[in-house]
Each structure stands twice: as C-alpha cells, then as structure tokens.
Amino acid sequence: MQLSREDLLLAYRRMRRIRDFEDRVHIEFAAGEMPGFVHLYAGEEASAVGVCMNLTDEDMISSTHRGHGHCLAKDTDVNGMMLELYGRKDGICGGKGGSMHIADLSKGMMGANGIVGGGPPLICGAALTAKTLGTGNVAVAFTGDGGSNQGTTFEAMNFAAVLKLPVIFVFENNGYAETTASHWSVACKDIVNRAQAFGMPGISVEGTDFFAVWDAAREAVARARAGGGPTLMEVKVPRFYGHFEGDAETYRAEGEVAALKRDHDCLKIFRRRVVEAGLLSDADLDLVDAEVGDEIEASVMLAKSSPMPGPEDLLTDVYVRY
C-alpha cells in the first residue's frame, strides 16, 4: 500500500493541527489563561502521525504526559481537547482530567498519563484483549526515553514478548527526561538495543521524517496483526518547548532550540519532500494551514466561553453509579 494524495493531505493536516494546537496552548498558558500542568509535543508530530496513520479507531494507543499529539494523531476532537485543557464541563473528560489525562476510548486513545511508565503495562492489556477475542487489533505504547528506564516498561516488554502480544513499543527519544539527558540515563545509549534482550525486532527511525516513521510502523503493525508479536521502535525527535510550560530550560545550550526549529522541523521537511516530488503543491498545503488555523482559533474561542462544571459534577464518575 502506498500513501494516496488523500493520505498525504490527512497526514499533513494532523501534523499541522498538532503544531498549531501546541503553539497556541503555549501562548494561552503564558498569558495565564490556562490552568494546570501542560507538557507540549511540538516538534514530535511526525512520530505520532506516522505511527497512527497505520492504525484504526479499534487499535489502542497509550500515551505519556506529553499526550496532545497522540490524541490528535488518533483524531480526537479538537474542541473537546481544548475545552478539557480549560477545565470546562464539556471537555472531553468533563474537565476532570485536564492536559495530563486526556483520553478518548472511542478513537482508541487510552489516555495521556501522569505516571511515567504507566502506559506500557496497560497497553499489554489492550493487546491481550485483542488476542483473546481474536479481533486482529494492535496496541501501541508511546513512551519517552526517560520512561524507557522504568521497571514497568521492562516488565511490559518481556510480558508482551513471552505472550506474543500484538504490541508496538514506540520510544520517542527527544534527548531529555525533564532536565536529564537520555545519552546519560539510558545505559545502552540507544534504546533500540534493548529490543534484542527481549527477543523482539527493533528499529531506529529518524523522527523528523514522516515517511520513515510511517514505513517502520507499517511493518511493525503488519507483523503484530499477523500474530508475529511485539516490536520496539525508537524514534529520534526534537522537543521544541521546555519540559513543561513555564520551564526556564537552563539545562539546554544556548541556541539549541532555535537550531532544532531551523533544521529539524518535521512539517517543513514533509512539505519540501512532497512538493519536490510533485505529490502535493504549496497551494494544497497552504489551504490546510489556513483551515487548521481557523479550527484552532475557533476551539480557543469556544473553550473560553464554555461553562465550568458545577457542584453537581464533583461527585459523579467515581464509580459506575454513584
């Protein structure tokens, strides 16, 4: 299967949506308009979209605390997400979860996670469901380089390999876990090297190249669907913002981020590739830019004017029936 014109436009739209969503949230947060803890995904778009373009709504993903990109790559409703970030009643989680806990099971998105390493064991469960019920679905755990060092992650990889579960472990290596550099904290230097220890195929991908990610994920997903068990993918990505919004980033070198934005922007790289190959025109992509810009603007306006939850909402959702 090759990517059709429609696929390429969709991939670009999803990446652009993530970028604009994140850039806008950055501004709103800095203006004091948004409550809570926010971790932005900007720079890593090609990873989420490249992987998720190979998935259906029935294929589950687990995410990290940097979860907006994974949600949008799985086509979670933008308005529902923006309202959630503003803590509104009609947010996708009723205002109860916020940025760190956005989930949309109807789209196969099992939730952003406030606990690093929480996702990989959970996604083994989604894969177990798929295997037990014979649905042919696959499950993808997105984890960071920091999260690759958690015991839960190691256990999940061994578990998935032993039970031959249809899982893809995607490690998005942006070089840092908060302030700690991954080349210091990951003992084997490249996370992909760990695949061998768990007896699963491993592949390292340049995460600024949508096509490389898409290709690698396509192969891993096909293997999982065919009963071939788990795959480990290490995706090398840049992180354009701080660890969280408000981070002064003193642990980063002068000019580091500017250089990343200049030379490692997956959206620019995608545009150059498809235009040079004559697959899409600049005008096609400009139109997407304009539409997404309007969409994000509208979502912010809607969120700001939407009602907050009320006292009656405080006690609901603890149990199935309260």
Next chain:
Amino acid sequence: MPKKTFKQALNEAHFHEMRRDPRVIVMGEDISGGIGASGEMDAWGGSEGVTKGLYTEFGEARVVDTPLSESAIIGAAVGAATTGLRPVADLMFADFLGVCFDQIFNQAAKFRYMFGGKAVTPVVIRAMIGAGFRTAAQHSQCLYPIFTHIPGLKVVIPSNPYDAKGLLIQAIRDDDPVIFLEHKLLYGVTGEVPDGPYAIPFGEAKVLRDGGDVTIVALALMVQVAMDAAELLSKRGIEATVIDPRTTSPLDLDTIVESVEETGHLVIVDESSPRCNIATDIAAQVADVAFHALKGPIKMVTPPHTPVPFSPALEDLYLPSAEKVAQAVEISLRSRRGAA
C-alpha cells in the same frame, strides 16, 4: 529571627546535615538537574528547587541524579541506608510512590522488626502532596494515611517553614525510614527560621492557638485553613484551640486528648480522602480513650470521596475551606450531648 520560605528552610536543613555528616547523600530524578545536557549543571535542584546548590558544594558522589526509575531509586536508597549511608531520596510527587511501593512497605518498613532489631534503615523519602495546584488526579493526592498505616515507617508532614527545617533535620538524623511529605502550596510560605541547625522531635504536636470551646486538629496546608476558621469563629464568640500533630506516626495523641478534655469538642481537618484517613484515625482514638470528655459529636472536614478533579471550578469545591470548618464546629457545639 530571619524570615525564610518553606523551600529555603528545607534547603538549609540539607546543607546543615550534609556538612555535618559525610554519610548523608541526596538522590532522585533531576535532583541537581541537567546531567548530561549541554546547559547548566545544578539547573533544577529537584523539581521544586529544594536541593539547589547541593551539587555545587558536595559534587556528584553525594548529590546523585538518577535515571527515571523509582523502584531502583527507593530500593537503592533503602539498601544504602541499611549498609551505612543516610540517603535522602526525592520522589517528586507523592503519587509516584505508587511505582515503588514494595520497596517502601515490604522492605524499608520491615527490616528492623524482621531482623530482630539488628538493622537500621535511616532513609528519608521526600515527596510532594496536596491539591490546589490544578495538577489533577495523579499529581495531587495526600497519601499520608497509607504510610501511617504501615508499622515501621515514620510519617512527617510539616505545615510551616520553622517546623519544616527542624523536622527534616530530625528525619535525616533518625535511624528509621521516614516519609517526609511537603504540601506543594506551602513552598512559598514564609516564616521565622533560625540560621543554625535544630531538630524537632517526632511525636510532639504543636499547639498553635489556645481556646476553650473546641479543639481543631489539622495538618499541612489545612493548618492554615483551621487557623482561618478559628479567626472566623472568634468573631462569632467561639474560641478554638488549633493543634498540628506534625507527625502522624508517631502520633501525639496525648496533646489532643488533653485539649479535648478541656473543650469537649473535636473537629479534625484532613485533606486526604475521607475513608480510613487521619481524621477517622484520630476520631476513633479519641473516642476510645476520652469518650467521657466529649460533649458533642466529633466532626471531620475532608474532601469528598473522589479523586482530585482537574477543573479549577471543581478543585476549589473539593478542598476543605475555613467556612466548612467553622460550620463543622458550630454543628458540634449545637448538638451537645444531653442537650434538649
């Protein structure tokens, strides 16, 4: 006395004890910050800056940045403690203690007892608790009742900068595993803190205010809520005693009971969720030993039995307030035992 923030007070405690005793080390994720990165080393000093500057003075042998691996961090701290070091492990948010719970409650807490008194485990585990910061269900819990439940652990929950410094120094000098919990809304609170080192013994409650009508017990951020409630009540002609137990294990029940014997009324404010928490524990113990002294029902003011909500609108409703505490006091006073 100089005024300092809660955060500065904790930072000073680290400096005093690390200078005094070369066996004291600190460890945790981003504990200095920036390791292996290209910018500044000692960039963070832990996520709240409590350990800032330690790396510069004591170096990487004693200020240990770790990979993101809580079970290994706590297990290693506990193992080091039983073999001659005195580690202070920073776990960031108390919620993350879930990841390494075995190392705390099956290992650290049990060594002294299981080994017939032949082991000591002088480890301090610091972590942040509390709601009010819009950090939602996985970064806002007040988990001290869970640790209080486990024999062998000491549980310390300071409410002001002076106590924070003295209790942390005691925690580091203590030969038992100490869970040291810091409410995230207290870091910026200022108060008088001496420049030199001093230790506050565990199991001694602090009486912050003396009044003859009701005893209010509160911990951490809730101490301020209780003090505000006492002010409100005073304007309405009701005088409250406010007690901060400071440590829930050991618990200074005597000070609470003595006060209840004078006032006859007890209200406990507890930010942890309402079932099996510190409020229920203190209520039961007071009813057990001092039922004769109670003139009205013991009242407990807590959040509802829900996870912590994200939305500011809901989180504000979730937390106990001075008004809710004052109302609880008034209910206890109105429904006096034996009254018509």
